[in-house]
Amino acid sequence: MRVAIAGAGAVGRSIAAELVGSEHQVMLIEREAANFEPHTVEQAEWVLADACELSSLEEAGIQLCDVVIAATGDDKVNLVVSLLAKTEFAVKRVVARVNNPSNEWLFNEAWGVDVAVSTPRVLAAMVEEAVSVGGLVQLLTLRQGQANLVEMTLPEDTPWAGKPVRDIDLPRDAALVTVLRGGRVIVPQPDDALEAGDELLFVASANVEGDIRKALGSG
16 A cells, blocks of 8 residues: 655654554655654655645655545644645545644545544543443544444443343444454454453444443443
8 A cells, every 4th residue: 555644743754654564655745854854764755845735746646645644733734735635636545633623623525534533532532441431432533423433341240241242232323343352352253252341342323322322231
């Protein structure tokens, strides 16, 4: 997979290093000479250019990328990069960093954003997930809010201990995708028995999250 990252600050470089480590082709686009440090991620292609300029993106070959990540520290820049990538170059997947939570509402399909990542929101969800048992926690928003990745940890006194996955009466627009148990990642099968302490990960529409709570007895 070929990925372009706009912004080679600490966040952009970290993302690039992770993707390179997974054997993806990565291009970092940076407009500030002070942040142009190819030695920090040597396996990536580096381009000194303004990602908000159409000609710069075209010269960099962004039209050949499968994914564009707008990872600068400026929300306005990230929105412009996302819009250009989607509308001018038809990039299949656009991921954008949200720096200011108050701007999160702008990061949607109208601006070319497929996935918006708000660091404060993600951190808050991680904290909530770590301390919440028996409640449903939203971890990530997918497809401009059309669906969410949500988690529930079964408490020690759960009535679901020993019961099979098939007994969970999930609503139509929800799916149990993974069960985390200790150090294991389990792809749930209908006959698999649940255990206290299991972390259940669901992909679900926001409007059925209440039904998931009811199905698992957490009201």
